[in-house]
Amino acid sequence: MKVLVLNCGSSSIKYQLFDMTSTTVLAKGLVQRVGMAGSTIDYRKGDDGKKKVYECDVLDHKIGISKIFELLTTGEDAVISSLKELDAVGHRVVHGGDKFSSSVLIDAEVKKAIHDCIVFAPLHNPPNLKGVEAVEEILPTIKQVAVFDTAFHQTMKPEAYIYAIPYMFYEKHRIRRYGFHGTSHRYVASRAAKLLGKPLEELKLITVHLGNGCSICAIDKGKSLDTSMGHTPLEGLAMGTRCGDLDPALILHIMKQYELTISEMDNLLNKHSGVLGISQISSDLRDLEEDWPKKSERANLALDVYSHRIKKYIGAYMAVLNGCDAVVWTAGVGENSPIVRSIVHREMSWLGIKLDLEKNEVTWRGAEGDITTPDSKVKVLVIPTNEELVIAQDTVECMK
Ligand code: ADP
Numbered sequence: 355m356k357v358l359v360l361n362c363g364s365s366s367i368k369y370q371l372f373d374m375t376s377t378t379v380l381a382k383g384l385v386q387r388v389g390m391a392g393s394t395i396d397y398r399k400g401d402d403g404k405k406k407v408y409e410c411d412v413l414d415h416k417i418g419i420s421k422i423f424e425l426l427t428t429g430e431d432a433v434i435s436s437l438k439e440l441d442a443v444g445h446r447v448v449h450g451g452d453k454f455s456s457s458v459l460i461d462a463e464v465k466k467a468i469h470d471c472i473v474f475a476p477l478h479n480p481p482n483l484k485g486v487e488a489v490e491e492i493l494p495t496i497k498q499v500a501v502f503d504t505a506f507h508q509t510m511k512p513e514a515y516i517y518a519i520p521y522m523f524y525e526k527h528r529i530r531r532y533g534f535h536g537t538s539h540r541y542v543a544s545r546a547a548k549l550l551g552k553p554l555e556e557l558k559l560i561t562v563h564l565g566n567g568c569s570i571c572a573i574d575k576g577k578s579l580d581t582s583m584g585h586t587p588l589e590g591l592a593m594g595t596r597c598g599d600l601d602p603a604l605i606l607h608i609m610k611q612y613e614l615t616i617s618e619m620d621n622l623l624n625k626h627s628g629v630l631g632i633s634q635i636s637s638d639l640r641d642l643e644e645d646w647p648k649k650s651e652r653a654n655l656a657l658d659v660y661s662h663r664i665k666k667y668i669g670a671y672m673a674v675l676n677g678c679d680a681v682v683w684t685a686g687v688g689e690n691s692p693i694v695r696s697i698v699h700r701e702m703s704w705l706g707i708k709l710d711l712e713k714n715e716v717t718w719r720g721a722e723g724d725i726t727t728p729d730s731k732v733k734v735l736v737i738p739t740n741e742e743l744v745i746a747q748d749t750v751e752c753m754k
Pocket of ligand 1: 564565566567594637638639640643685686687690691
């Protein structure tokens with residue numbers, strides 16, 4: 355069974371074609387600058403083939419997806435002989451509101467629900483929907499599946515998802531914590547169970563997803579009990595350019611003091627805050643970690659604030675879970691930054707965590723590993739995320 359996974363952003367399309375019989379990646383790549391001048395398409399045959407970059411005009415998502423289909427089926431790097439070989443398309447959809455607690459086959463009703471959630475995710479849901487509609491136009495009969503970032507967190511109880519503001523906002527406008535990165539938290543939790551050699555149903559896990567966006571999740575018996583991102587992906591941990599948790603009164607104060615409009619404030623909190631805002635150097639942790647701790651005081655401060663917030667949430671989630679078997683690190687920073695992992699786990703032995711500093715320094719390069727000492731009561735694992743694989747697996751499940 356061959357499944358194409360699409361992640362359509364406002365100006366990009368990430369894609370991977372899976373052969374789910376052998377669970378292998380046949381081809382993958384990225385369309386960049388959709389709707390802009392200078393668009394390109396990256397194409398890699400297989401999981402680690404040589405990347406080829408093609409320049410072409412990609413005016414919209416439909417043209418981008420047509421180009422992907424063309425690369426998959428024609429030329430020397432083709433991996434399927436025709437689109438007839440394609441069995442289904444799985445889409446990453448950011449917001450499913452409180453309607454979806456699992457992945458679903460897309461029909462008119464599901465499309466309407468994705469559309470209704472645009473109000474919650476105005477930057478993400480419209481391009482996600484465009485991707486679905488573009489495939490529908492090119493291949494009208496193919497089955498499509500939506501895999502929501504929010505679905506995994508639908509098991510949270512009201513005490514975790516209700517905000518302490520007038521209840522009317524929840525009742526009338528569904529304003530509540532939704533949480534994101536659900537596909538990644540779910541995947542690494544199930545891998546952690548394999549690595550620990552125990553059923554997921556017997557484990558209490560804290561999963562830490564640190565990419566450009568960052569979130570942390572308390573998982574009990576495979577179910578999300580609480581997560582740091584909220585109604586939007588701005589809440590919680592400090593991120594590359596996003597502020598995360600903040601005293602809400604500050605927003606009013608800064609807007610008044612600097613006479614900022616709503617969109618200027620939105621821009622400040624989403625694009626100019628986080629480690630970029632503190633360091634004024636970069637949103638990319640690699641730039642701050644270069645020469646650490648000698649780079650600059652502000653680079654160190656940004657790393658310390660970033661790490662302190664993670665530590666605080668780990669403590670909070672140990673309380674929420676009433677224990678913890680393992681903390682799992684994943685995504686760009688989580689998988690690759692021994693510095694952040696060591697700052698966070700410094701002095702956590704009272705909570706049962708003892709990091710093995712040598713193992714922490716290992717460059718895991720896509721491998722999974724335990725970075726604690728044998729006597730550490732709580733394990734700390736590094737597990738590379740694979741959201742595309744989960745989307746492909748869910749697509750296969752929904753087709754059954
Ligand atoms: P996305 O959230 O877009 O999926 P990733 O999970 O790939 O992104 O994470 C991207 C981030 O990972 C970059 O902004 C960078 O800060 C961080 N990163 C990648 N490699 C390293 C590394 N070797 N050390 C520290 N941080 C890294």
